[in-house]
Amino acid sequence: MGITRISPTKGNLIATKKSLDLAKLGYELMDRKRNVLIREMMMLVDKVKTLRDEITFTYEQAYLSLQQANISLGVVNEIANTVTIENGVHVVYRSVMGIEIPNVSMDESDVAFQYGFTESNSKLDEATILFNKAKRLTILLSEVDNAIFRLARAVQKTQKRANALKNIVLPALKEDIKFISEALEEKEREEFTRLKVIKNKKAQAALQ
Known part of the structure; x- marks a missing residue:
């Protein structure tokens, strides 16, 4: 049975045929939109795996360098406290088939070593660079995950919605x-x- 039992008029x-044509077009558009969104999503899923692997490797190298810096310099807490809080992160949005997708960026600047050269060594500098890289990768990962x-x-x-139209x-x-x-x-x-009955009756009446 249909959605409503309407009066059987021409x-x-x-009107119902026009509604059917519109519903078919709506389904085609929904299906096309779904395919575009899935394709976009699968591209990002592949990107997530690459990012996670790179972040893991970067953090491992950063902590190794920090550990080696600790061994040669002693505790580096005082030096760590000189690092300023990052506030250069920005979020804008782009539209994919009407869906707002975040685009996170961070102010581009050279790594600032906020400590004296006499207080550090190459391993601490290396750790600073690697942690900065890990930070940027993590920001990018948050963008992709949210998308x-x-x-x-x-x-x-x-x-x-497509299933409702189709089924x-x-x-x-x-x-x-x-x-x-x-x-x-x-x-x-x-x-x-x-x-036909009326015509036959008229014909019979004409013969009488």
Whole structure:
């Protein structure tokens, strides 16, 4: 049974056929949008794995350098306290099929060694550079992770709407068209039969 049992008129048949065409177009657009979002998401999923591997390796190297700096310099807490808090992170958004995707950036600047050269050595400098690199990679990872989450949620919503069109709306409209068409055909047959009876009666009356 269709969504509603409408009156079987020619006007309703034309309107329902137009609704069916629009629903088909809507489904095609939804399916196209879903495919674009999935393709975008899968590209980012591949990027996440690469980023995670690079971050892990960078942190390992950074902590190794920091450990070696600790061994040669002693505790470096006082030096660490001279590092300023990062406030140069910015977020803007780009649109992918109407979905707002974050683009996180950090002010580009050379690594500033905020300690005296007499208080450090090459390992501490190396650790500083590596931790700065890890920070930038982590910011990039947060951007990609958030984008994947937003895209996945959009894919789910788009898929749900596409399924509703495919499994509920389209079959219902097709059934309504079938119902109206059959009802109109039946009405035409009845009208044809009625006119034929009238014609026969007139013919018989003319012979009498």
